[in-house]
Amino acid sequence: MENYVDGFVVPVPKEKLDAYRQMAERAGKIWVEYGAVAYREWVADDVKDGKVTSFPQAVDLKDDEVVIFAWITYKSREDRDRINEQVMADPRLSDMMDPSTMPFDSMRMFWGGFKKLVQLP
Numbered sequence: 579m580e581n582y583v584d585g586f587v588v589p590v591p592k593e594k595l596d597a598y599r600q601m602a603e604r605a606g607k608i609w610v611e612y613g614a615v616a617y618r619e620w621v622a623d624d625v626k627d628g629k630v631t632s633f634p635q636a637v638d639l640k641d642d643e644v645v646i647f648a649w650i651t652y653k654s655r656e657d658r659d660r661i662n663e664q665v666m667a668d669p670r671l672s673d674m675m676d677p678s679t680m681p682f683d684s685m686r687m688f689w690g691g692f693k694k695l696v697q698l699p
Contacts (some may be wrong), residue, residue, distance in 0.1 A: 580615045580651035582658045586689035588646045589637040594681035595621065595644065601674050601681060602648075608668055609650055612661045619648040637686045646682075658691060 590598045599619075606617035622645035625633045633645045652658040665671060677684055 580653060581694050582652040582655045583649050583692045583694075584652075584658060584662075584689060585647075585649045585692060586687060587633060587637060588648070588682050588684075588687040589639050589643045590621075590646050590682045591640075591643050593642070597681040598646070602646075605665075605671065605674055606650075608665055608670055609661065612664045612668075613652070613657060614661055615651040615653060617648075617650050619646055621646055636688065655691065655693065 602619045606619070609617050622633065625645055627634050633639075633647070637643075637645060639645060650658075652661060673679065
């Protein structure tokens with residue numbers, strides 16, 4: 579059962595999508611190792627530009643980029659805080675957190691923590 583979610587959206591250059599996927603798989607394994615219930619990342623397939631707002635507008639998407647929509651689920655906010663602290667201190671993540679080597683522009687990424695409102699079934 580999951581009761582808390584970290585969600586994030588990030589623009590990734592199409593030519594770096596494979597490098598991003600490899601990085602996400604490595605990072606996801608670390609999150610799960612420390613206790614995250616699940617780690618999911620999805621690449622945009624049917625995402626349109628909006629007239630007022632949209633995923634592409636939110637990340638200032640360039641023509642050569644795609645949007646990644648992702649989330650990490652936890653049992654609780656307390657678990658999330660503990661797990662994120664452990665993950666951020668893990669030396670295996672340090673090379674992935676260096677902005678000069680990231681396969682995306684981290685300045686256009688956005689994220690946040692969410693508590694459950696509705697869950698079906």
